Amino acid sequence: MLIYNSTVIPVMQNLLLPTDNSIVTFEFLKQLKVKVTFNSVKEAIHTHPNYPSLLSNSDSLKKWNIESTALKVPLNHFEELPLPFLTFLKKNGRQFILVTEMKNESIRYIDTQGIKKWITRDYFLQKWESVVLLAEGGITSGEANYKVARRNEVIKKLHLIIIIHTSLFQDLLPLF
Numbered sequence: 001m002l003i004y005n006s007t008v009i010p011v012m013q014n015l016l017l018p019t020d021n022s023i024v025t026f027e028f029l030k031q032l033k034v035k036v037t038f039n040s041v042k043e044a045i046h047t048h049p050n051y052p053s054l055l056s057n058s059d060s061l062k063k064w065n066i067e068s069t070a071l072k073v074p075l076n077h078f079e080e081l082p083l084p085f086l087t088f089l090k091k092n093g094r095q096f097i098l099v100t101e102m103k104n105e106s107i108r109y110i111d112t113q114g115i116k117k118w119i120t121r122d123y124f125l126q127k128w129e130s131v132v133l134l135a136e137g138g139i140t141s142g143e144a145n146y147k148v149a150r151r152n153e154v155i156k157k158l159h160l161i162i163i164i165h166t167s168l169f170q171d172l173l174p175l176f
Contacts, residue, residue, distance in 0.1 A: 020052065020112055021045060021057065024086060024110060027114065034137040057086060072130055073130050
């Protein structure tokens, strides 16, 4: 088998997260140690006129003072790329991924569902579209008012969890 999962997101989290390039971009920002909330990432990318594309990602990064560069990389220079980077694989159409690690003959990446996977180098290069988005955060990078936005994001998630638990409890109450 060429691909295997190394980490699986819990089912509840999977229900709350869409399967699109916002997840990959959010993971990219975490790897760059830039503080931006998931909701801000999703909104910025989804409202871009060229969504889904690397341009929507690159323009969104600019909103948070993150410099980025899109490059077409020859296969013989693949090993020289700095990690992490965003790219595409020709897989079920075109799939955004975040490459996080390269070891020997394996490539580790995060897919659009936030699942970490390993793939053989040869298979990766067969499916790879040779275009990457590189980025680097700086001192001024990140979301303005991040702490407030993050607190609001957590409160919304907790509210949803409380609603789900309350609903489940109400359904189970007649059994007692």
